[in-house]
Amino acid sequence: MxxxxxxxxxxxxxxxxxxxxxxxxxxxxxxxxxxxxxxxxxxxxxxxxxxxxxxxxxxxxxxxxxxxxxxxxxxxxxxxxxxxxxxxxxxxxxxxxxxxxxxxxxxxxxxxxxxxxxxxxxxAVAAIDAITSAKAAGLQSLCYTGIKPATAWEGTPAAEQFDLGSLTAPTVIFEGSAREVALAYPKNANVAATVALAGVGMENTSVRLIADPHATVNRHRLDGTSALGRFEFETEARPSASNPKTSSxxxxxxxxxxxxxxxxxxxx
The missing domain is CATH 3.40.50.720 (NAD(P)-binding Rossmann-like Domain)
Structure with missing residues (x-):
């Protein structure tokens, strides 16, 4: 090594x-x-x-x-x-x-x-190999959805727009491009940037962020279409004990x- x-x-x-x-x-x-x-x-x-x-x-x-x-x-x-x-x-x-x-x-x-x-x-993201293979064949669309406990969004723009401690149901706190989310949520959205770099780029990767008051893990979902067909992946990752904004x-x-x-x- x-x-x-x-x-x-x-x-x-x-x-x-x-x-x-x-x-x-x-x-x-x-x-x-x-x-x-x-x-x-x-x-x-x-x-x-x-x-x-x-x-x-x-x-x-x-x-x-x-x-x-x-x-x-x-x-x-x-x-x-x-x-x-x-x-x-x-x-x-x-x-x-x-x-x-x-x-x-x-x-x-x-x-x-x-x-x-x-x-x-x-x-925290899986399926980078699937994204790059689809890109080589002709990746047409890519969407990333990040779902984290509501407390993981403290200190972000979401905390200014929502009362995170009072949420009772999963709430969409952001929708936009990977570039927009990377700039607005620099400590939370590196997964979105990574899949964008592997796939169709920052502008063409759509992103959704969700604050879920019932979640105990960070969930990462990828949906894409290409000349090869369609793919969908979802992973669950435990938040880091030292920083809930990232995954262990x-x-x-x-x-x-x-x-x-x-x-x-x-x-x-």
């Missing part, structure tokens, strides 16, 4: 580090955690002894071939170009950041120039990829 660096040390990164160190101990890959400048000491005691904490990508050793963003949209724009230009692959979970077309093209250009890969981890499966999609699985969409 290659040596890696993780940008950020929230719930997703903590799970990745915990699983890697638990499985391999001191014999595992080199792991670095990248934090904001001046925050090294704050995080040093939070990581296992074999994990290095740095606040500057220039401190990464040459054997680190993959840098993984787990810190939100701003981290994609802050670090992505620098990572790729340094001759390393860049993987991300905050795919909604790529709704910014300028940023996406800059990262693609940097990846192509350096001969490296720009990767989007599958996260996000960390394990990274781990599966690191262990040789096809759990990432390659954009270059």
């Amino acid at each position: 290659q040596s890696i660096a993780l940008i950020g040390y929230g719930g997703t990164a903590q799970t990745v580090v915990q699983e890697l160190t638990k499985a391999a101990g001191n014999a595992g890959p080199d792991i670095h955690v990248v934090v904001r400048p001046g925050k090294v000491e704050q995080y040093r005691n939070m990581v296992p002894p074999m994990v290095q904490v740095i606040d500057n990508l220039a401190c990464l050793p040459e054997n680190v071939g993959l840098v993984i963003e787990t810190a939100g949209h701003s981290a994609v724009s802050m670090y992505g170009h620098q990572v790729l230009s340094s001759g390393r692959d860049f993987g991300l979970i905050s795919s909604g950041a790529l709704a910014d077309e300028t940023l996406l093209e800059q990262l693609r250009a940097a990846a192509l120039e350096s001969g490296k890969h720009l990767l989007v981890f599958n996260g 499966s996000t960390a394990f999609s990274i781990l599966a990829y690191l262990r040789g699985g096809p759990n990432a969409l390659r954009l270059t």
Whole structure:
């Protein structure tokens, strides 16, 4: 397994580090955690002894071939170009950041120039292979529906439009394109952006978000039509204990990829 660096040390990164160190101990890959400048000491005691904490990508050793963003949209724009230009692959979970077309093209250009890969981890979404196959044959339409507990939408525009604590039935809180939802709900709608990048693009992927007061899991539904026929997929993912806005499966999609699985969409 290659040596890696993780940008950020929230719930997703903590799970990745915990699983890697638990499985391999001191014999595992080199792991670095990248934090904001001046925050090294704050995080040093939070990581296992074999994990290095740095606040500057220039401190990464040459054997680190993959840098993984787990810190939100701003981290994609802050670090992505620098990572790729340094001759390393860049993987991300905050795919909604790529709704910014300028940023996406800059990262693609940097990846192509350096001969490296720009990767989007599958996260909580299944059936990326079905979407890409349908796209190759002629994908005609793609709709994503995200259903989460009402509390998962606190701190989003939905909280300003609805009394989330008083909902008694599933309520549609957003309808629009994947680009619109990625910009309006940056912490909640990365799944929509990922399926859009795999399929018909940000503008042509329709999205529906639902707050369900009775839900205990995050549900992700995909409906599509293509020259091959029609497909429909639905998955249920338990919310992360540290952040109900994301699914626990996000960390394990990274781990599966690191262990040789096809759990990432390659954009270059």
